[in-house]
Amino acid sequence: MSNEDLRTAADAVLARLVGGPTSEPAGTRQDGTRPDGTRPDGTRPDGPRLREDQWRAIEALVAEKRRALVVQRTGWGKSAVYFVATALLRERGSGPTVIVSPLLALMRNQVESAARAGIRARTINSSNTEEWETIQAEVAAGEVDVLLVSPERLNNPEFRDQVLPELAAATGLLVVDEAHCISDWGHDFRPDYRRLRTMLADLPPGVPVLATTATANARVTADVAEQLGTGGGSDALVLRGPLDRESLSLAVLELPNAAHRLAWLADHLDDLPGSGIIYTLTVAAAEEVTAYLSHRGHTVASYTGKTENADRQQAEEDLLANRVKALVATSALGMGFDKPDLGFVVHLGSPSSPIAYYQQVGRAGRGVEHAEVLLLPGKEDTAIWNYFASLAFPPEEQVRRTLDVLAQAGRPVSLPALEPLVELRRSRLETMLKVLDVDGAVRRVKGGWVSTGAPWMYDTERYAWVAKQRQAEQQAMREYAATTGCRMEFLRRQLDDEEAVPCGRCDNCAGGRFNDRVSATALETARGELARPGVDVEPRKMWPTGLAAVGMTLKGRIPPGEQASPGRALGRLSDIGWGNRLRPMLAPQAPDGPVPDDVTKAVVEVLADWAKGPGGWAAGGADSGPRPVGVVTMASRSKPQLIQSLGARIAEIGRLPLLGSLEYTADAEVAHVPRSNSAQRLRALDGALTVPPALAAALREADGPVLLVDDATETGWTLAVGARMLRQAGAKGVLPLVLAVQG
Structure with missing residues (x-):
């Protein structure tokens, strides 16, 4: 087949991908077109045609059997390259295409896209384990054109040792989608991706390889090329295009605080075109925003790493069908989600990297002439960046x-x-x-x-350099928000786009399209939503496995008589309400001191709601729990004044006796093991706390449960150990009360 015939065949596959005719009506005209205006190959003279770089990549893969790295903007049509190449290679008798793809949403989109072109695609990922054997049999029988594999499968021992070698031997084309994940210089490094080196080494000579990404600067591009074996002195084809997105209008709106940002969304969400995505930095923030906007009458849904798979799929379908105005999402909704008519992307808080930001805003405007992109930065952004770093x-x-x-x-x-x-x-x-x-x-x-x-x-x-790069990226996001120059040009330069020029569309180029006005009603309800105190604290009920390895005999279920009861916290450090108030107060470098009055008042509200709620001691009825009869504080090396004053204020306001404090033993070596696992945390606590004799006597005399007061809980094990010791000393029950849940 000549290159001209190959190009014609490629355009025909493209027509099917975008919904063109797949059957051939009888009869042709003198100009070679058929009665319906199509060519015999199914394309139209004015119909869809491949971009020159798309064709160049396909030609390299199909005709020249080369390796190619394609760095092109979101919406450019990278998936068309590998689907068209797959169809042409399969017609030539090649084996199936293997696509390494990072997200389930991306896989679902790609299976549907392939079907439109008559390409049979199947997936192997964590959500369809019951289908793996059937799919592997279909691949072996030649019934599958495209197999999409999650990168995690590449390092599964059974898949790596039994399936992968056969797959590598039979593969007609290997595609690495979202290839920036290979590079730890990139914004979304995933070590599973680097297992591709093994598969590349096992590929028979002449098997083409395609790597694609929209979010790679020059350093990441070079690193990906090297790791895929497409760099150095090879004859690999590298296609890197301009990264402008003509449909996107970028803007930044600085608002005073989280309440104003929520109120702005409530007042202006319906003004944004079509349906879209509201990105938040944390799961807690996504849930807060979803609850508030739903309360204000907007049809929205939450989409985070904690969302069940079935609920995620339903949320995706609802957004695709415009049954919701927006998904309020974390980065869990990221690469590959394909909704061509997505009308807007709003960020409630800045991502830590311009590259990550460009990738996320690229979800919008892929199939429409105009889409709005708005950043609402928050004061909490830096603290959240530092946590993830x-x-x-x-x-x-x-x-x-x-x-x-x-x-x-x-x-x-x-x-x-x-x-x-x-x-x-x-x-x-x-x-x-x-x-x-x-x-x-x-x-x-x-x-x-x-x-x-x-x-x-x-x-x-290398690790120090990566950390330094992360800090530089954070600073770049601050500069993006503050720049008076073109915002799209700024992002393109961050991705080393040599063709970056002013876009003429962003708020700095064309004037602001959004004002900062919010209604009094929206602001009042937003403040109320964010100021509403109270988060459940679930008690630990099972000891972690493996404690014997650290010299502890605890195992199995914690006896009911030694457990803490369900507790309460004022807020989460990761939310945008009380989290913003508590985060600086509880930071390791923050000075210790008495609990502030506003915090005390909010804690009293938590106690009042707790008493009236299900199981609360003031609720009445058979499910009512006993009222606390005293207050015990937790030992602290970092915030002793804060915790002691909080306990004293609660005792005073609640007219309860302050029974005493759990204390550290004289030989306790560690008060906290930051971000360690459960076993290590328990090992550190083993023998570190003691119940003073006076407190033990008071517990034995107390005719009811006690409040156990601490500043924060992260793993829950300090509360569990403290509660167990108090119960063993005679407490009738332990109700944990903390200022913050970390995470």
């Missing part, structure tokens, strides 16, 4: 400890068994192990993880 690759001593434990075990160690032996939470531990796996220091096998014994160096310079 603190979860980066662990310090060397923690990594070495993990390697030593695995080496000494001499056998596979599961995550639950490994977790108690290192001071890392499971999610962070797993991410670290995946990086070490790619580096060759450990290997995931059936039953857990093993040490390979290979030498490994902690790349201090």
Whole structure:
């Protein structure tokens, strides 16, 4: 087939992808078109045609069997490249295309897009485990044109050792979508992606490879190319286009506080075109905003990492069908969600990176002439950025400890068994192990993880450089919000777009389209929503597994007579209401001092609502719990004045005796293990607290439960251990009361 014929065939596939005719009417005209105006291949003379760079990529993949890296803006048509290439390669007898794709939403969109072109696509991911065997049989029988695989599958031992080699041998085209995830210089590094090196090495000679992304600056592009084996002296094709989005009108609106931002959304959401996405930085904020906007009569839904898969899919479908005005989402709704007519994207709080911001706003305006993009930055943004930055690759001593434990075990160690032996939470531990796996220091096998014994160096310079880059990106987001120049040009330059010029559309180029006015009613209700105190604190009911590994005999269910009761907190540090008030007050560097009056007043409101609520001691009825008869405070090395004064104020206002305080023992070495796992936290608490004799005597005499007062809870184990000790000392019950839930 000549290149001209190949181009014609490619345009025909494109026509089917975008909904063109798939059957051929009888008869043709003298100009070669059929009675309905289409060519014999199904395209129209004025119909959809591939962009030149799309065609160049397809030509490289199909005719030249090369490797290509395509860095193009969202909406440019990167998926068209691999679907068209797949159809042409399959016609030539090639094996199925394997697409490594990061998100379920993206997979669902791509399966539907493929079907329009007559391409049979299936997926293997965490949500359809019951279908894996059937799908693998269909692939082996040649019944699947496209197999979409989540990157996590690449490091599953069974998939890696049994399925992946056969898949690599049969693959006709390998596609790495959202390829910036490979690079730890990028904004969304995922170590699972780096397992692609193994698959690339196992591909037969001549199998084409396509990597695509919309969000990569020059450094990330070079890193991705190198890791995919498409850099250096190879003949890889790199296509990098301008990143302007002609349909997007960018704007920033500075508002005084969180209440004004919520009120603005309530007053102006219906003025925004079509339906869209409201991004927040945390799950708590997404839930707050959803509740408030729903209360104000807007049809919205929440979409976060905590949303059940079925609910996520329903939310996506509702947005696609315009049954909701907006999804209020975290970054869980990110790469690949495809709604061409999405009319707006609003950010309630700044993402920490211009690249991440560009990626998220790129959801809008893909199939419409105009879409609004608005950033509403918040004072809490920096604190939230710093929290997520603190979860980066662990310090060397923690990594070495993990390697030593695995080496000494001499056998596979599961995550639950490994977790108690290192001071890392499971999610962070797993991410670290995946990086070490790619580096060759450990290997995931059936039953857990093993040490390979290979030498490994902690790349201090690289990790420090990545951290420095993160700080630079945060500063760039501050500059984006403050700039008086073109906002689209600013973002394009952050992505090293050499063709960046003023857009003529943003608020700085064309004048502001939004004012900061909010109605008194919306502002009053927003303040009320954010000021409403009270968050449930669920008690721990089971001891974590693996405590024997740290010398503790506790296991199984915590006996009911030693458990805390459900408790209450004033707010969450991650929300935009009380979180903004409590965060600076409870920060490690904040000075200690008496509890402020406004905080005391809010805590009293929490207690009043708690008393009247289900199970509350003032509710009445059979479900009413007993009224607290005293107050106990928790020992603190960092905020003793705050906690003691809070306990004293509660006792005074509630006319309850202040019974005393749990105290640290004389030889207690640690008061807090920050962001550690449950076993390590319990090990640190073991023997660190004591019930003074006077407090024990008061507990035995008290005829009812006591309030246990602390400043904050993160893992819940300090409250659990404190409650157990108070119950063992004679307390009839323990009701935890804290200022904040961390997270």
